[in-house]
Amino acid sequence: MLSEDLPGPRHRVEPADRSARPTSPQRQALADRVYESIKAMVMDHEIAPGARVGIEALSRDLQVSPTPVREALARLESDGLVVKRSQAGYRATELLTPQDLEELFEMRLLLEPKAAALAAGNASEEQLDQLEQIVEDMRFRPGSGSRYAEYREFAVLDQRFHNTLAEAAGRPLLADAVERLHSHLHIFRLSSIPGAGEQTLAEHERIVRAVLRRIPDRTAEAMTEHLERSLERQRSRQETPSSG
Numbered sequence: 001m002l003s004e005d006l007p008g009p010r011h012r013v014e015p016a017d018r019s020a021r022p023t024s025p026q027r028q029a030l031a032d033r034v035y036e037s038i039k040a041m042v043m044d045h046e047i048a049p050g051a052r053v054g055i056e057a058l059s060r061d062l063q064v065s066p067t068p069v070r071e072a073l074a075r076l077e078s079d080g081l082v083v084k085r086s087q088a089g090y091r092a093t094e095l096l097t098p099q100d101l102e103e104l105f106e107m108r109l110l111l112e113p114k115a116a117a118l119a120a121g122n123a124s125e126e127q128l129d130q131l132e133q134i135v136e137d138m139r140f141r142p143g144s145g146s147r148y149a150e151y152r153e154f155a156v157l158d159q160r161f162h163n164t165l166a167e168a169a170g171r172p173l174l175a176d177a178v179e180r181l182h183s184h185l186h187i188f189r190l191s192s193i194p195g196a197g198e199q200t201l202a203e204h205e206r207i208v209r210a211v212l213r214r215i216p217d218r219t220a221e222a223m224t225e226h227l228e229r230s231l232e233r234q235r236s237r238q239e240t241p242s243s244g
Contacts, residue, residue: 034062035071035075104184113223114174120213122170124168135205144193163175166178193237206226210222
């Protein structure tokens with residue numbers, strides 16, 4: 001699946017004059033678009049779990065040179081969506097198990113309520129503004145869809161919300177641990193759940209209200225409730241998987 005921003009199959013992204021190299025911002029924009037396109041393929045299972053990810057094939061499909069494809073795969077490896085094996089190239093990671101999901105949320109429940117409580121006491125005015133803005137931006141993005149591209153922006157903002165809140169705790173090691181745990185959610189290829197976007201937004205709003213009032217206990221409770229409900233939604237999804 002090609003990103004909307006990627007050129008169509010009849011057009012190459014390289015300049016006609018090969019001596020005119022793209023500027024650094026142009027190259028970064030291309031790298032980002034290729035990354036998002038391949039990520040969407042993995043999230044939507046167009047590249048199946050465990051399947052080999054061919055650089056040359058992706059380069060042809062996306063009508064780009066192999067370089068941005070390699071860069072995208074390196075980023076996806078850090079996301080946990082692909083793995084590189086010696087002499088075997090890249091493969092999409094296998095789906096993790098329901099027990100793995102339970103353990104991941106168990107760790108999140110240990111760390112994120114504590115981080116949220118600390119944020120209530122330590123967040124700067126700038127960080128409070130950021131949290132409010134993220135929630136406001138989420139209000140105007142689709143929280144679900146049959147394809148990753150439809151709810152990608154909502155998912156990105158969701159992760160940004162949790163990371164920003166953890167950073168506001170003022171504990172760098174704790175913030176780093178929260179960010180790593182949240183990034184692991186990619187490995188589960190968690191597709192959207194109809195109606196979950198509205199629930200997630202409402203839960204985020206409750207967390208922000210508690211942070212703004214500087215009430216650590218209430219902030220921790222709101223985060224705990226959010227994570228427990230999120231886990232319940234994922235359990236329900238696994239019991240009745242979507243057709244996508």
